[in-house]
């Protein structure tokens with residue numbers, strides 16, 4: 001089902017929680033809502049589920065006005081972080097619940113319910129646990145039961161609110177992969193809320209970054225990683241250096257660093273900020289350079305350097321692959337030139353500046369660095 005959300009506004013006792021949400025989700029898409037606590041993710045999900053109503057805006061699903069439909073008629077599967085399984089019911093009965101409580105006219109016959117539940121338990125790989133009770137299951141197993149229960153009504157849209165939030169990191173990773181495969185097999189439109197950036201980027205076709213009731217950016221993981229739309233998104237993704245820069249006559253100047261490889265943005269001259277990730281910087285020993293290595297530490301397959309650049313309060317973080325670091329043979333206290341290989345430029349008032357066409361100089365520098 002394709003979902004079109006337009007101009008959704010929601011206030012709780014005059015406190016705005018959603019401030020004009022516009023989002024279109026394609027049929028069969030897997031979308032992650034990612035954002036800090038309180039940014040409105042759960043509220044948006046609850047509006048889609050029919051558990052909350054907005055003060056303004058519309059939601060249409062395959063062209064149908066969803067806000068006019070009661071929750072039960074939306075055919076939505078919903079899984080919360082704190083999966084409320086019925087403790088007194090077996091796994092089998094929990095999964096069958098949504099079907100057995102249907103009005104007689106739309107309730108499938110008993111035999112069909114049984115067959116559907118067996119098939120679902122197999123699908124989520126817990127057929128052998130059908131007779132157990134929730135208290136006899138691990139967290140990951142309970143989560144699978146909750147998903148099977150949500151899938152039993154053959155939802156057209158699956159909404160997951162931090163579905164793996166309460167589980168430990170390793171199980172989360174396994175369940176992530178499993179959920180992606182399940183989604184691809186069943187092909188329904190799925191929206192899930194998460195705090196976890198890795199989870200959103202690994203699992204979703206598209207990630208929607210929310211902040212303070214607004215969508216900051218919606219895009220594929222690559223689009224968001226490579227082209228953050230605002231300093232907020234660039235910072236939210238984390239692990240980025242912010243270097244003061246100047247744009248002058250089509251050139252990007254970063255004091256104390258060599259920015260020749262960064263595509264200078266087209267736009268007006270003036271002050272800007274370059275957002276550059278640690279692995280997008282190379283270091284070259286240069287006794288005349290103003291930057292100094294303050295610290296270095298081994299971090300798995302790479303070496304991380306803290307580099308002091310005059311005028312900057314915090315050191316610039318640089319990450320080189322081990323082999324490159326060995327060739328550079330740098331030590332603490334060495335003077336180095338920072339060669340910026342890539343980066344995103346935002347003007348002083350925060351707007352991203354569109355990149356200009358790649359220059360031959362950029363190609364030359366990038367080739368030399370690789």
Ligand SMILES: Nc1ncnc2c1ncn2[C@@H]1O[C@H](COP(=O)(O)OP(=O)(O)OP(=O)(O)O)[C@@H](O)[C@H]1O
Nearest residue numbers: 012013017035036037038039040041042043044195
């Ligand atoms: N029923 C309610 N009554 C009043 N305020 C509410 C209600 N539900 C949510 N809020 C407020 O709305 C804001 C957004 O909450 P929401 O749960 O949508 O955020 P979230 O992004 O999902 O956060 P989290 O990641 O912590 O779950 C919060 O400030 C919250 O306190």
